[in-house]
Amino acid sequence: MEKRFDVVALGELLIDFTEHGFSGQGNPLWEANPGGAPCNVLAMLNRLGHRTAFIGKVGNDVYGRQLTKVVSDAGIDTSALFTDPKVHTTLAVVHTLSDGDRDFSFYRDPGADMMLREDELPVPLLQSCRIFHFGTLSMTHDGVRRATRRAVEIAKASGAILSFDPNLRPPLWNSLEEAKENIAWGLSRCDVLKIADNEQLFMTGETDFDRGAAALRERYPNIRLLNVTAGASGSVCYCGGLRVFMPAFLLGGTVDTTGAGDTFCACVLHDVQKNGLEDRTEKDLGAMLRFANAAAYLVTTKKGAIRSMPSLPEIEGILSKNS
Numbered sequence: 621m622e623k624r625f626d627v628v629a630l631g632e633l634l635i636d637f638t639e640h641g642f643s644g645q646g647n648p649l650w651e652a653n654p655g656g657a658p659c660n661v662l663a664m665l666n667r668l669g670h671r672t673a674f675i676g677k678v679g680n681d682v683y684g685r686q687l688t689k690v691v692s693d694a695g696i697d698t699s700a701l702f703t704d705p706k707v708h709t710t711l712a713v714v715h716t717l718s719d720g721d722r723d724f725s726f727y728r729d730p731g732a733d734m735m736l737r738e739d740e741l742p743v744p745l746l747q748s749c750r751i752f753h754f755g756t757l758s759m760t761h762d763g764v765r766r767a768t769r770r771a772v773e774i775a776k777a778s779g780a781i782l783s784f785d786p787n788l789r790p791p792l793w794n795s796l797e798e799a800k801e802n803i804a805w806g807l808s809r810c811d812v813l814k815i816a817d818n819e820q821l822f823m824t825g826e827t828d829f830d831r832g833a834a835a836l837r838e839r840y841p842n843i844r845l846l847n848v849t850a851g852a853s854g855s856v857c858y859c860g861g862l863r864v865f866m867p868a869f870l871l872g873g874t875v876d877t878t879g880a881g882d883t884f885c886a887c888v889l890h891d892v893q894k895n896g897l898e899d900r901t902e903k904d905l906g907a908m909l910r911f912a913n914a915a916a917y918l919v920t921t922k923k924g925a926i927r928s929m930p931s932l933p934e935i936e937g938i939l940s941k942n943s
Contacts, residue, residue, distance in 0.1 A: 623776065624773060625671045625672060625748055626750050626893050627665050627749060627750070628672065628674070628746060629674055630752040630767075631675075631755050631768075632733040633655075633709075633710075634710040635655065635711050635712065637652055637713045638651050638876060639715065642918070650713070651824060651924070654687050654924065657757070659926060660777070660882035660926055661883075661889070663927075664887065664919075665889060671892065673749070674697065675700040676702070677703070677704050677733055677898075679709035680706075681708050681709055683711070684709040686840040687924055700741075704735045707732045707734075707735050711728070714723065714878060726792055727789075734760070741774070743777035746771055747778040750781065751889055752782055753782055753784075754785075756786050781897070782812070783810060783889055784806040784812070784816055785814045785815070785885055787881075788819045807843070808840055809842065810842065811842065813845070813847065814849065815836075816848075820832040833856070845859045846859070849884055849916075853867075854913065855909050857905045857909055864902055869913055871917060873920075879929075881916070882925060883912075883918075883925075884912040886915075891908040911939065913928050915929075918930035
């Protein structure tokens with residue numbers, strides 16, 4: 621089948637309420653930013669010129685309509701973005717901590733993104749992508765878990781590269797053991813892995829990046845490109861026998877780290893789409909990480925994610941000024 625899309629992603633699409641100062645009466649103000657890791661990834665890929673499509677579900681409410689418009693405006697194909705007639709769009713309240721990290725409170729019991737069913741999967745769309753990207757928020761409940769796992773099977777059978785981001789959010793799971801089991805399932809299927817340092821610790825018990833990555837690669841030999849992100853501490857890539865570290869861009873001006881990891885992930889998939897997974901050198905893996913780190917830094921200088929993704933000239937500007 622013709623590969624019409626560079627990347628298709630499945631998962632959550634929600635509203636991130638981020639802090640936006642105080643009212644004249646001293647009450648906190650919140651900005652309704654469109655978000656959800658899979659669409660954040662696709663939005664960045666669209667900024668880099670890729671053809672993308674999203675599979676997911678929102679509610680038949682004001683937020684669902686807002687999200688549908690935002691995703692469409694970002695250039696992402698929405699033919700498989702469904703509307704649930706009864707369940708409201710998922711909401712997340714994001715509290716930014718003093719160090720720039722975030723604390724999440726979710727309103728998702730249930731949320732529309734959980735309502736995606738296996739029989740709604742757009743099989744021709746899944747068969748027409750070069751890369752299929754997924755996470756674990758679409759595996760927290762039985763129905764959407766079955767849909768996610770079936771989508772992975774269809775995409776893999778059609779020759780797609782599988783990309784996985786654990787995106788661990790403990791409040792959304794019945795237990796951490798259940799979260800670990802589902803992350804392990806994703807790890808056992810993917811070709812490309814983006815994993816945060818806290819998630820690697822959660823899955824391996826290792827604080828050392830190299831030992832943690834070695835444990836994952838031994839346990840899951842299917843992983844061909846493994847990237848560990850650690851915020852301000854930079855990122856590390858493992859591919860074949862190579863290990864490449866790249867420091868983060870610490871240029872100040874950070875206001876919200878939401879979407880930084882997703883932006884990094886998108887830039888890695890941008891590189892994979894261009895250069896594949898074979899015969900990678902230390903030099904080109906370093907260039908991949910540096911590009912991804914620059915983009916991740918830029919998205920932290922704005923609030924939200926989908927509408928805050930940097931352009932290629934903005935990324936190239938950061939790279940040229942800090943060569």
